[in-house]
Amino acid sequence: MPKLIIDEREITVPEGTKVIDAAERMGIMIPRFCYHPALGAVGACRVCAVNCLDGPIKGIQMSCMIDAQDGMKVSTTDAEAVDFRKHVIEWLMLHHPHDCPVCDEGGHCLLQDLTVSGGHGVRRFQGPKRTHTDQHLGPLVRHEMNRCIQCYRCVRYYQEFTGYEDLGVMQIGSRVYYGRYRPGTLESPFSGNLIDICPTGVYTDKPSRYRGRRWDFERRPAVCLHCALGCHVTVSARYREVVRQEARFSESINGHFICDRGRYGFPYVNLPQRPRSARVDGTETGWEAALKTAGERLESVAWKTGPQGIAVVGSARCGLETQGMLKRVADAKGWQGPVLDIDPAAANVRTAVSRLDSDLQVSLREIETADCIVVVSADPLNEAPMLAPALRQARRNGARVTVIDPRPASLPFQFDHFPVAPDDLAAAMAILIRKCAEKEPLSELGKTAVRSIEAVSDGADIPDADGLAALYDDLHNSRRPVIVCGTHTAPPEIPGMAADLALLLRIAGPRAGLFYVMPGPNSFGAALLSDPAPSFGDLVSAIEKGEIKALVVAESDLFGSGIDWDRLRNAMNKLELLVTLDYIDSPTTRAAHILIPTLTSYETPSLLINNEGRVQQSPAAFRGGDPIARTGGGDHPPRAFRRDIPGREMGAAWTALLTLGGRDPGSAPVNLTAWLGEAHPALTSLPEASDFPPDGVRLPLAENAVERFQTDRFSHGEKEEDALTLLVVDRTFGTEELSSLSSILKELTPSPFIHIHPEDAAELGLSEGDAVGIDSEAGTTVLPINLTPEMARGVLVIPRRRDLDDRLPQERRTVLSKTAIRKATEDA
Amino acid sequence: MAETTDTAYPQVLFANRKLDRIAAIDDYRKNGGYEAIETVLKTFSPKDVQKLIQDSNLLGRGGAAFPAGMKLQTVADDAPFPRYIVCNADEMEPGTFKDRVLLHADPHLLIEGMLIDAYSARAEKGIVFIRPEYENAARILEREVAIAEKAGFLGKNILGSDFNFSIDVHRSGGRYICGEVTAQLNxxxxxxxxxxxxxxxxxxxxxxxxxTVTQNVETLCCMPPILRNGAQWFKDLALTETGAGTKLYGISGRVKKPGCFELPMGVRLSEIIDEHAGGMAEGSEFKACLPGGASTRYLTREHYDIPMDFESLKAVGMRLGTAAIMVFDQSDCMVGVTHNLMEFFARESCGWCTPCREGIPYIKDILWRIENGLGEERFVPMLERECRHLWNAYCAFAPGAAAPLEGLLNDFQDEVLDHIREKKCPFKASV
Amino acid sequence: MLPTNVKQMLNQQIQAAEHPRELAIDIMMAVQDHYGYLSDEALEEAAAIVGVDPLKLEELATFYTFLYREPVGRYVIHICDSVICWMNGYESLRDHLCKKLGIQMGETTPDGLFTLLPVCCIGYCDRSPAMLINKKAYGPLTPAKIDEILETLRAEAAETTPS
Structure with a gap:
């Protein structure tokens, strides 16, 4: 632990700390352009100069390039250092255009700030300014190369950190140019971070161009809703709209960056078709009135059928407040449910939640320090995008990353892929688990796990069984292995087997971790707060049988449940009453008898539990209401003054549920935190809103390994001959519910197609360029094929586009007879 | 060719130099070529070679004057394999052409030098990094490497030993920065x-x-003679106490006989100009010279008799650099000369760090204004400031560029001020 | 498209290399020799041979002096403008060449024969003023010598170009 003096104050820092970071720990922010904690030091910009007055290194030094050492005496205020730093600014301003009034970076521009703080104001250079041609980089990022100060951050971030190769650095000397080989949309789904990382306005946010200065915005922290990772964002709202989002640092989750789905998924908040007025039987009414009517009608159904004739449904995008309230109301009223997760993956999530314990759980950032990672039945880039860069950092640190999944996996780094068919995934896991059991003198509990997989085929017949056995050796020899397990399309035994493997590895030696990938931002909460039965399927059957007559649906689109749309429509037609509370326009809101609009998580605080079991608070960013773009003619607040906010006559879903549950809106405020504690023991000690730590709190999960091995036995049906498994899978853009409504991301959503292994295609008589027709419950879907050798045999993979859901089979995993797949003719 | 070898001084590097052709392997062997490597392989350990080179006080001839033996010794005994020897033939310092002459004179001297260097670093692969302008030399080297291989001096089990070594010629795409060791690796x-x-x-x-051990062509070529004749012999070749060996001095500009001369280290500048280069050109008076390429300060009349070795120049705040002497006379405008040098540095800056990328074109612009009658008095302190701050650049490129500018401001400030006062270049005939 | 034999030879070089990327410059030079300059097509072919994204080669091609990303003539004349050549009359020789060829620096003669480009010190200060034509050095130059060189090259071009 070196001890040094910076500006006459002593500090002791860990070995390997850069002087620039040591100073920052003391609250001394040494200027920097090229240095970034996530990207490391390269010493290019030279603006972090300090003077080393004494010690092992002397003279003007770049504080990012030197490690803190014993006996160093560093001055950041030394006249020579200050003069040099000021001069660096002058150099960088030689060619920087004075277009700050029309630059979206203006006001939060590092170059602007340092120019002012450095005291540079008068231009002495009389030469011409260098100019560049800008490139079109797609719908998200705007390119303005004239502003560039050549700090190399963008290219280091893009190529080194996230592993994409289509943005680079060209030319030489003062002509250095950052861009693509040809103009075109950036390929990285993390490209938006260029906007955050650029210290000036070379890369700016295209969708929010010219929409306002930073200080015009209501800027608040928020938690991203577009997958289960719970990355941190900063929201900028103006004129009652969300305008822009940026990455917000999180030590435990996303570090400095977010994905483009998270950054640009927000427009659902601003959409004109967003429900903003309550409706009863198609007629607009006030919010309170609609709630009152809903309450009366529910009472009437209950009077006729008994309380069990009413069921309540939520979703994985509901905050804990809403999920908890659904449970409280259902319990109090004797209604059925709640069903809190209607996603087909709900059962897998439930297994995952029951198997995570405090010993095993790892955060997203901790994955970066793993040295051997097995990803099973998950597709990081598409299901939880920020997992991909985390895995890449692990790879850069030397980790082996292996994916066991039938899909054509793509990750921005070198990894091993076992394209195992869904039916063989359990066998593949069984190989790893058995190998562990063979090698280790297992205690009784290990034997339990091995017994539980006896029902699974021995795996000898799956492709590359030897490779998997060798993978076990790597796992065993690693220091910090992590098993990443998906839930979206995983066969039901996989999440449990992943936990078994992690636990067995712990017994075998390495400090194994477990990381589940889940579909929704609060899938975890839904699993925690609801019971396995009834499932949403059970509810639909009960509706079909006439046992359930009324449904209360909070922030949930039933048409994403994996149940065939025709069946669902028929069932809903049988309902006497459908009360829908939501902030998006969906088939479910459109079918509602009573529609109660609700506030988004941008407008009301909400608690969410991410996939790791971390409860986070997403405070309200602004107060909601009709966007001024709609009410004020576009560009300026109307000058008619009123006390209330137009279009804000709504509340959070949980407050509406409270009313539906019979509580008088005027009664004393409820203690939600206490109520959540009553709903589940793990939630008893949640901090109060004002005390919530920035990275949330990890739930206290049981550490009781003995009882935690999987005991269910899974029996596999005989493999059907001449059958193919059809997987309908997530993709980065276009699948996740809320971001699929984003106008910004539309351009990045590819047209639908189907992946098929070339050998399967050959057997079916298909070749590149063909389209196939697939018969399923949904009817016939015709899609072009994409011959993909890097995938499992016997599998068809359709990347799901939610806006085309009605044309696709609803099940995420279906077995199709080969006869159901045929080459589509011209007229099809 | 303009160069001649009519000198009384011992010719070590140019021992086999012919005026009309390249020394072939037989010419080289006739004069004891490849004997050194034979002895080394039979009787020397790698450490012995390192020590001998260290004792010979051979300093890197590429410009930085780093002790060649010490560089070899920094390869740790347990350092991993494979190890590489890189011969830096990317001679791009303006005014410098000694390596070109050497490569054309006696390619096998370099090959044997690389063999010795490689043996002492236990490297099995050698690469000659050569600038594209020297395509002819690259071809010669490729041809002679093949001949050496046929003769058993390169390849596997060289001369019956267990030492393997091969040489590849790598052609650069052409940029000054590639001569910088670490940039060259990239x-x-x-x-x-x-x-x-x-x-x-x-x-x-x-x-x-x-x-990876990178050495300059001339440095490597010094090694076979050192191994043959010993460290003391090499040291004794120099005229000065601190110097060692002979040195290739390239001289150009306002002299009668520009060329490359092998002279003892420490020979006086006056002797180089007056005797070897045939004296100043007709009508020329010595005004100044750059003693060792574009990245050195101007040497003025007062140092005309200075011994040209590393230490003597260092003692007066100068650098020997590549010993490429560029001579200027009374008709040369030092503002113009310096502007030309800045043009070079600005064009060749790699663009990595701010001082180099932005500072040098800034200086160039100011000098252009001064030279073209647009100068202002305030430009002088501005230039001084630029100069000072160039020292804080990422690599040695910008400090190199600062050197002639410092010289201009220190030794020729009157000339600069004359430009500014007269609002024109005093050296240009007025129209 | 590169002729099959050229492509094959380059592919073999890459396959034999321990680190294919170390041949990036050689491959680009070879492809450039074939096309005369590194057109987009040429650069993309070179990238395919090296096995990298075209951008990776563009990052290099735009860095170096002797890789031409724009069309050049059959003879690329690089006139040395560094200090020794500059004081030995670079400017008047340059003007002479421009006049003789009827083009400015950076341009190519309409017959596609000559391109004029500046270059930094080429290491021929002892034969200054000097220039480089297709990597061959000429110096010391005088206007008369330049005329002679141009004539020789014109004749050579006429001889080797099928009419």
């Missing part, structure tokens, strides 16, 4: 040739992450 790896900041040093983490 260039060799097919990356943009920006310099890398040590640590780690190339001798521990160099080409492809493996230990």
């Amino acid at each position: 260039a060799l790896e097919g990356k943009r040739p920006n310099p890398r900041k040590p640590p780690p040093y190339p001798t521990e983490f160099g080409l492809w992450g493996k230990p």
Whole structure:
């Protein structure tokens, strides 16, 4: 632990700390352009100069390039250092255009700030300014190369950190140019971070161009809703709209960056078709009135059928407040449910939640320090995008990353892929688990796990069984292995087997971790707060049988449940009453008898539990209401003054549920935190809103390994001959519910197609360029094929586009007879 | 060719130099060529070679004057394999052409030098990094490497030993920065040739992450004679106490006989100009010279008799650099000369760090204004400030560029002020 | 498209290399020799041979002096403008060449024969003023010598170009 003096104050820092970071720990922010904690030091910009007055290194030094050492005496205020730093600014301003009034970076521009703080104001250079041609980089990022100060951050971030190769650095000397080989949309789904990382306005946010200065915005922290990772964002709202989002640092989750789905998924908040007025039987009414009517009608159904004739449904995008309230109301009223997760993956999530314990759980950032990672039945880039860069950092640190999944996996780094068919995934896991059991003198509990997989085929017949056995050796020899397990399309035994493997590895030696990938931002909460039965399927059957007559649906689109749309429509037609509370326009809101609009998580605080079991608070960013773009003619607040906010006559879903549950809106405020504690023991000690730590709190999960091995036995049906498994899978853009409504991301959503292994295609008589027709419950879907050798045999993979859901089979995993797949003719 | 070898001084590097042709392997062997490597392989350990070179006080001839033996010694005994030897033939310092002459004179001297260097670093692969302007030399080298291989001096089990060594010629795409050792490693790896900041040093983490020893052509060529004749002999070749060996002095500009001359280290500048280069050109009076390429300060009349070795120049705040002497006379405008040098540095800056990328074109612009009658008095302190701050650049490129500018401001400030006062270049005939 | 034999030879070089990227410059030079300059097509072919994204080669091609990303003539004349050549009359020789060829620096003669480009010190200060034509050095130059060189090259071009 070196001890040094910076500006006459002593500090002791860990070995390997850069002087620039040591100073920052003391609250001394040494200027920097090229240095970034996530990207490391390269010493290019030279603006972090300090003077080393004494010690092992002397003279003007770049504080990012030197490690803190014993006996160093560093001055950041030394006249020579200050003069040099000021001069660096002058150099960088030689060619920087004075277009700050029309630059979206203006006001939060590092170059602007340092120019002012450095005291540079008068231009002495009389030469011409260098100019560049800008490139079109797609719908998200705007390119303005004239502003560039050549700090190399963008290219280091893009190529080194996230592993994409289509943005680079060209030319030489003062002509250095950052861009693509040809103009075109950036390929990285993390490209938006260029906007955050650029210290000036070379890369700016295209969708929010010219929409306002930073200080015009209501800027608040928020938690991203577009997958289960719970990355941190900063929201900028103006004129009652969300305008822009940026990455917000999180030590435990996303570090400095977010994905483009998270950054640009927000427009659902601003959409004109967003429900903003309550409706009863198609007629607009006030919010309170609609709630009152809903309450009366529910009472009437209950009077006729008994309380069990009413069921309540939520979703994985509901905050804990809403999920908890659904449970409280259902319990109090004797209604059925709640069903809190209607996603087909709900059962897998439930297994995952029951198997995570405090010993095993790892955060997203901790994955970066793993040295051997097995990803099973998950597709990081598409299901939880920020997992991909985390895995890449692990790879850069030397980790082996292996994916066991039938899909054509793509990750921005070198990894091993076992394209195992869904039916063989359990066998593949069984190989790893058995190998562990063979090698280790297992205690009784290990034997339990091995017994539980006896029902699974021995795996000898799956492709590359030897490779998997060798993978076990790597796992065993690693220091910090992590098993990443998906839930979206995983066969039901996989999440449990992943936990078994992690636990067995712990017994075998390495400090194994477990990381589940889940579909929704609060899938975890839904699993925690609801019971396995009834499932949403059970509810639909009960509706079909006439046992359930009324449904209360909070922030949930039933048409994403994996149940065939025709069946669902028929069932809903049988309902006497459908009360829908939501902030998006969906088939479910459109079918509602009573529609109660609700506030988004941008407008009301909400608690969410991410996939790791971390409860986070997403405070309200602004107060909601009709966007001024709609009410004020576009560009300026109307000058008619009123006390209330137009279009804000709504509340959070949980407050509406409270009313539906019979509580008088005027009664004393409820203690939600206490109520959540009553709903589940793990939630008893949640901090109060004002005390919530920035990275949330990890739930206290049981550490009781003995009882935690999987005991269910899974029996596999005989493999059907001449059958193919059809997987309908997530993709980065276009699948996740809320971001699929984003106008910004539309351009990045590819047209639908189907992946098929070339050998399967050959057997079916298909070749590149063909389209196939697939018969399923949904009817016939015709899609072009994409011959993909890097995938499992016997599998068809359709990347799901939610806006085309009605044309696709609803099940995420279906077995199709080969006869159901045929080459589509011209007229099809 | 303009060069001649009519000198009384011992010719070590140019021993086999013919005026009309390249020394063939037989010419080389006739004069004891490849004897050194034979002896080394039979009787020397790698450490012995390192020590001998260290004792000979051979300083790097590429411009930085780093002790060649010490560089070899920084390859740790347990450093990983493969290890690489890189011969830096990317001679791009303006005014410098000695390596070109040497490569055309006696290619086998270099090959044997690389063999000795490689043996002492236990490297099995050698690469000659050569600038594209020297395509002819590259072809000669490729041809002679093949001949040496046929003769058993390169390849596997050289001369019956267990030492293997091969040489590849790598042609650069052409940029001054590629001569910088770490930038050269990036260039060799097919990356943009920006310099890398040590640590780690190339001798521990160099080409492809493996230990790599880079030496200049002339440095390597000194090794066979040292091995043959001993360290003391080499030291005794120099005229000065601190110097060692002979040196190739390239001289150009306002002299009668520009050329490259092998002279003892420490020979006086006056002797080089007056005797070897045939004196100043007709009507020329010595005004100043750059003693060792574009990255050195101007040497003025007062130092006309200075011994041209590393230490003597250092003592007066100068650098010997590549010993490429560029001579200027009374008709040369030092503002114009310096502007031309800045044009060179600005064009060749790799663009990695701010001082170099922005500072040098800034200086160039100011000098252009002064030279073209647009100068202002305030430009002088501005230039002084630029100069001072160039020293804080990432690599030695910008400090190199600062050297002639410092010289201009220190030794020729009157000339600069004359430009500014007269609002024109006093050396240009008025129209 | 590169002729099959050229492509094959380059592919073999890459396959034999321990680190294919170390041949990036050689491959680009070879492809450039074939096309005369590194057109987009040429650069993309070179990238395919090296096995990298075209951008990776563009990052290099735009860095180096002797890789031409724009069309050049059959003879690329690089006139040295560094200090020794500059004081030995670079400017008047340059003007002479421009006049003789009827083009400015950076341009190519309409017959596609000559391109004029500046270059930094080429290491021929002892034979200054000097220039480089297709990597061959000429110096010391005088206007008369330049005329002679141009004539020789014109004749050579006429001889080797099928009419």
